Amino acid sequence: MDYLDLYPIHWPVKGKYKDTWRALEHLYRERKVRAIGVSNFLKHHLEDILQSAEIVPMVNQMEFHPHLVQQELIDYCNEHHIQYEAWSPMMQGKIFELDFIKDIADKYGKSPAQIVLRWDLQKGVVTIPKSSKKDRIIANTDIFDFELSAEDMRYLDGLENGQRFGPDSDSFDF
Numbered sequence: 001m002d003y004l005d006l007y008p009i010h011w012p013v014k015g016k017y018k019d020t021w022r023a024l025e026h027l028y029r030e031r032k033v034r035a036i037g038v039s040n041f042l043k044h045h046l047e048d049i050l051q052s053a054e055i056v057p058m059v060n061q062m063e064f065h066p067h068l069v070q071q072e073l074i075d076y077c078n079e080h081h082i083q084y085e086a087w088s089p090m091m092q093g094k095i096f097e098l099d100f101i102k103d104i105a106d107k108y109g110k111s112p113a114q115i116v117l118r119w120d121l122q123k124g125v126v127t128i129p130k131s132s133k134k135d136r137i138i139a140n141t142d143i144f145d146f147e148l149s150a151e152d153m154r155y156l157d158g159l160e161n162g163q164r165f166g167p168d169s170d171s172f173d174f
């Protein structure tokens with residue numbers, strides 16, 4: 001291929017990510033990559049990189065689901081025009097064990113996956129759910145024919161409890 005659509009730094013490895021960012025800026029200017037971004041960058045990592053960056057990261061890909069919202073980080077990204085993107089949006093399959101998501105799904109006549117992915121969409125979060133099954137991949141895109149009420153959006157936002165299914169950037173042993 002001639003170019004990549006998006007190339008993010010996977011994790012903020014201390015002492016390395018600023019040099020890596022300079023390399024990504026070079027690739028962007030060379031038009032080898034259409035969008036450059038970061039992943040797993042908390043607010044303090046973003047503040048640090050923005051001090052010397054010539055190009056603001058276009059995307060921050062983070063663990064994001066009803067138990068890990070991190071609204072302050074989303075607000076910071078929105079303020080700096082950094083697109084927030086959700087990895088493990090369905091808690092690696094664990095959302096299907098939550099009765100309260102099933103209750104909302106029944107109310108809208110949708111699946112729990114469709115409810116959570118629609119919540120992502122209405123929050124302005126780009127989402128990258130994964131499934132190994134064709135019928136689920138297709139069903140997971142069928143989220144454009146309904147809208148969650150403001151009350152249900154607030155309810156889903158309120159499920160935040162800081163639970164992670166992947167590592168925390170500040171304590172991950174790179």
Ligand SMILES: NC(=O)c1ccc[n+]([C@@H]2O[C@H](COP(=O)([O-])OP(=O)(O)OC[C@H]3O[C@@H](n4cnc5c(N)ncnc54)[C@H](OP(=O)(O)O)[C@@H]3O)[C@@H](O)[C@H]2O)c1
Pocket residue numbers: 010039040061062086087088089090091092093096111113128129130131132133136137139140166
């Ligand atoms: N940037 C990072 O550091 C980072 C870290 C982790 C993950 N990621 C990326 O994030 C993406 C998604 O994350 P993830 O795979 O960890 O978790 P996920 O998308 O939250 O969950 C995937 C699980 O949900 C199940 N599933 C999907 N759709 C379903 C449906 N409609 N009904 C029932 N079950 C369903 C899948 O099972 P089946 O396959 O059986 O359908 C799979 O077990 C991946 O592309 C991954 O590479 C990025």
